[in-house]
Amino acid sequence: MGRSLKRIALVVTVGTLLSKVGGLVRQLVIAAAFGVGAAYDAYNYAYVLPGFLLILLGGINGPFHSAMVSVLSRRPRQESAHVLAALNTMVSAALLLLTALLVLAANPLITLVGPGLSPELHRIAVVQLQVMAPMALLAGLIGLGFGSLNAADEFWIPAVSPIMSSLALVVGVGVLWWQVGTDIGSMQFALRGGIVLALATLVGALLQWLIQLPALIRQGLTKMQLVWDWHHPGVREVLQVMGPATLSSGMLQINVFTDLFFASGILGAAAGLGYANLLVQTPLGLISNALLVPLLPTFARLTAPGDRPALVARIRQGLMLSTASMVPLGAMFVALGTPIVALVYERGAFDAQAASLVSGLLMAYGLGMPAYLARDLLVRVFYALGDGTTPFRLSTAGIGLNVLFDWLLVGGPTPWGPQLPFNFGATGLVLATVAINLLTCAALLLGLHSRLGGLPLQRWAFDGVKVLWAGLAAGFAAWALATLMQWPQDLLGLLIEVCLSVITGLAVFALISISLGVAEVRELARELRYRVIPR
Structure with a gap:
């Protein structure tokens, strides 16, 4: 079983890595072609609903995926094929109606999501939403x-499938760039470029669905017919799991709508958030998979009252490992935000002004990196304990706080209120998210403290402060090296600057953390040394 879990984790990690690399290449192409211009800025508003459905319904660990795995894993293959056919039929009928609604109501929906958009941006976003509307249907099927497939022990195709979406966008933008030249970012080509972005995104979702069909056929899970069977026990069980999970997962995405609502009054903010978020999610996704995949089964096995000391020890280990990995990563984002963004994005239509916007957003994201992974880990502990209500309540409270913090921190004239004294602009949206995550982590920890009969929070906080001190020193060392040296500002010079500064910062972090007695950093350093120089 241990070897099987390690094999699955390896397959998922490799597939995720390839998908993240594909996503980064896609974003580089989009940045070079559009920068933070009208086509991509409008796209971020048009994509919010189809993208929400693709993540919610079609994403790995989403409610549809989780419900199918939990139910079909216990059923024979022939019955699983019947259940899948029945659900495909029912879900397709419902999502076809939703697709029609997105097409017909595109104009008011864009007004709702982005009330501060200019007429030109609004018109582009409406057309893009209408083009991408069929993604609602594809999301459910995916x-x-x-x-x-996961229930049938097929893990590679789901993990690597996002590459198809990235490939479609790269090809679509590349063809457009080849046809119209480097002037693609101008307003003259904004509508044409926006349609290409939307169409390529739709094609990418279609390819994500098509790539699974050969594997489904190979596993005997396909029935090429409509099946209306509401009363089958497997269908009913999937629907019972799927409903609450969809509601809970959907609550987390409402904050995205809130951020875009406030961003609509800031030129280029939505595009900048997309670029910065990709830089954050690429390493965060890899570290999250590497950390959470091995720990989650352990939490589930340690829920008996007699296993509480071992569970507490594992929670502490998970929190310290997440902190020890996220603090230096966040420190590098804060210290090296400007050269990192210049290295990754600054070319073509992505000019110095766009780089300045995204750099500020990336630095703000860096401040909250430790809370991102810690929040996910603590939520999984509650799920292992059979408590999904507490995370759901905190998510609901977070929505209200996010609206309040966005309003307070964005500053300037908001779409629906007066100008406030604070003026963080687009960066305020990220700072609001950071504040929500920190408060959520604190509430989750206090909830576990009460539920588990007490946690050594004071000792954990003391160890966390050690890691934070090491992170501050690492960030200062990386910033000093990048600032005091005269680096060439070409691509090679930026690459050398970022790499040497990051290596220096991480080395300082490791030395200080180990000298302060942080055991998890010592374990991470030992594991890395063995991987690089095997015995």
Whole structure:
């Protein structure tokens, strides 16, 4: 079993790595072609609803995927094929209606999401939403199919499938760039470029669904017919799991709508958030998979009252490992935000002004990196304890606080209120998210403290402060090296500057953390040394 879990984790990690690399290449192409211009800025508003459905319904660990895995894993293959066919039929009927609604109501929906958009941006976003509307149907089919494949021990295709979406966008933008030249970012080509972005995104979702069909056929999970069977026990069980999970997962995405609502009054803010978020999510996704995949089964096995000391020890280990990995990463984002963004994005239509916007957002994200992974880890502990209500309540409270913090921190004239004294602009949206995550982590820890009969929070906080001190020193060392040296500002010079500064910062972090007695950093350093120089 241990070897099997390690094999699955390896397959998922490699597939995720390839998908993240593909996503980064896609974003580089989009940045070079559009920068933070009208086509991509409008795209971020048009994509919010189709993208929300693709993540919610079609994403790995989403409610459709999780419900199919939990139910079909216990059923024979022939019955699983019947359940999948019935759910495909029912879900497709419902999502076809939703697709029609997105097409017909595109104009008011864009007004709702982005009330501060200019008329030109609004018109582009409406057309883009209408083009991408069929993604609602594809999202449901993708989630059901990938859940069925995971239940049948097929993990590679679901993990690597996002590459198809990235490939479609790279090809689409590349063809457009080849046809119209480097002037693609101008307003003259904004509508044409916006349609290409939307169409390529739709094609990418279609390819994500098509790539699973050969594996479903190979596993005997396909029925090429409509099946209306509401009363089958497997169908009813999937729907019972799927409903609450969809509601809970959907609550987390409402904050995205809130941020875009406030960002609509800031030129280029939505595009900048997309670029910065990709730089954050690429390493965060890899570290999250590497850390959470091995720990989650352990939490589930240690829920008996007699295992509480071991569970507390594992929670502490998980929190310290997440802190020890996220603090230096966040410190590098804060210290090296400007050269990192210049290295990754600054070319073509992505000019110095766009780089300045995204750099500020990346630095703000860096401040909250430790809370991102810690929040996810603590939520999983509650799920292992059979408590999904507490995370749901905190998510609901977070929505209200996010609206308040966005309003307070964005500053300037908001779409629906007066000008406030604070003026963080687009960076205020990120700072609001950071504040929500920190408060959520604190509430989750206090909830576990009460539920588990007490946690050594004071000792954990003391160890966390050691890691934070090491992170501050690492960030200062990286910033000093990048600032005091005269680096060439070409691509090679930026690459050398970022790499040497990051290596210096991480080395300082490791030395200080180990000298302060942080055991998890010592374990991480030992594991890395063995990987690089095996015995």
